[in-house]
Amino acid sequence: METGSTAGVEATGAGPGWIGLPPGLLRMRRLLLVVWLGLGAAGVAVLLGLLVGPAWAALALLPLAGIGWGWVMLGRNWRSWRYAERADDLLISRGVLWREETVVPYGRMQLVEVTSGPVERYFGLASVQLHTAAAATDATIPGLDPAEAERLRDRLTALGEARSAGL
Numbered sequence: 729m730e731t732g733s734t735a736g737v738e739a740t741g742a743g744p745g746w747i748g749l750p751p752g753l754l755r756m757r758r759l760l761l762v763v764w765l766g767l768g769a770a771g772v773a774v775l776l777g778l779l780v781g782p783a784w785a786a787l788a789l790l791p792l793a794g795i796g797w798g799w800v801m802l803g804r805n806w807r808s809w810r811y812a813e814r815a816d817d818l819l820i821s822r823g824v825l826w827r828e829e830t831v832v833p834y835g836r837m838q839l840v841e842v843t844s845g846p847v848e849r850y851f852g853l854a855s856v857q858l859h860t861a862a863a864a865t866d867a868t869i870p871g872l873d874p875a876e877a878e879r880l881r882d883r884l885t886a887l888g889e890a891r892s893a894g895l
Contacts, residue, residue: 744812744819752805753871756851761798765791781895811869815889818858820867828866835891836860841885842877856880 763835804824812819820830839859848854855870855875874881 729811744814746810746812749806749809749869749871750853750873752851752853752873753804754802756847756871757806758799760847761802762795763797763800776829783885798845810862813880813883818867819870820869831859832858832867833891834884834887836862837884838869840881840888842874842881844874844877854878856884 771787771793772791773785776787777785801824805863807825808827809820809822811821816835817831817833820832822828837858837860841857841859842854844854845858848871852874853871854874855868856872857866857868857875859866869877869880
């Protein structure tokens, strides 16, 4: 899987050039998993230890087991996300058990937003959200490098304006 900021251009007969998400998104999600489940485990241990007895505090190991399971699942989910810029549309593919592939025609795009919440900004990430006339084809590409997100927004906006001019 290719990761980087190069545009995925469709080669003749070779299919789309898929671009994966940067590893910063995986690091951010795994850190949040460890922080939240770690705090939950500590809270459960303290409450059970004080209210019921020290032996019951061992139940705090369950959220810690959730960290191990979540760690693996977050990696699988992160690897499943990819996008490809084609001549007439943008493809977004995601999902491990249930694969979902969204095709957004450039001419149908009404708004392309780059968003970045406080946690995303701390990790140097941004998301691109695409809005179309049909709500079912709205799509998001999370966890991009801000420069790549802005490049993608500008390119999609330009292609959207060029394609919609003929409608």
